[in-house]
Amino acid sequence: MNVAKGRVLFRTRIKFCGMTRPGDIRLAGELGADAIGLIFAPDSSRRIEPEQARAMREALLPMVDAVALFMDNPLDDVREVVRHVRPNLLQFHGSEDDAFCRSFGVPYIKAIPMGDAVTQSAMSLQAKYPAAAGFLFDSHGAGGSGGSGKTFDWSRIPDPLEKPFVLAGGLTADNVFDAILATRPWGVDVSSGIEAEPGVKDGECMRRFVEEVRRADCHQ
């Protein structure tokens, strides 16, 4: 069962991803985001170095989580980030297996590409990633990168999932209300939909996004 379904007073968690500026991180916390994402995926235009990330982590307000995002990074890259940045959660977007993802001793979520014709069943995902804290469904295809700003067909999300899931891919203040009502996710994740340009967040888009999530949470 989706843990979000049927709950009263449920609050959809919000993650703002692809942060590159301390000011944006602080504002995310002030607006009520639950987590911010720091990207270490090799080919991302939002990629930052561990040293930079460490400084940015200091801009985090209390009770806001830091999520470190990887895509087929070598083991030593992930270890270095875990040691220097101390993320609360890891997010893997590549072909990493459960043994790799769990080996850092930090909870992880596995991003599942939804851009391909065939979707994996909830049962096979849970069997493949038994240690995952949850899943994140994104619009790219296998081997493709996230952060594209594209949506996917939300009706294809595997059901019933026992673990929480995060909805990602092309979310904006204009569609997140409908996205939440259609899928009832544990959380929503957005990168390009709150940006002026890659890695540079737009305060007004962030504020509107949070407002729309709250509006969806109040909707019966």
Ligand SMILES: O=C(O)c1ccccc1N[C@@H]1O[C@H](COP(=O)(O)O)[C@@H](O)[C@H]1O
């Ligand atoms: O944002 C990136 O550059 C990125 C690169 C490689 C893997 C994932 C990436 N971003 C993640 O993609 C989703 C959706 O992003 P968007 O809102 O459609 O721009 C989100 O989880 C980002 O964190």
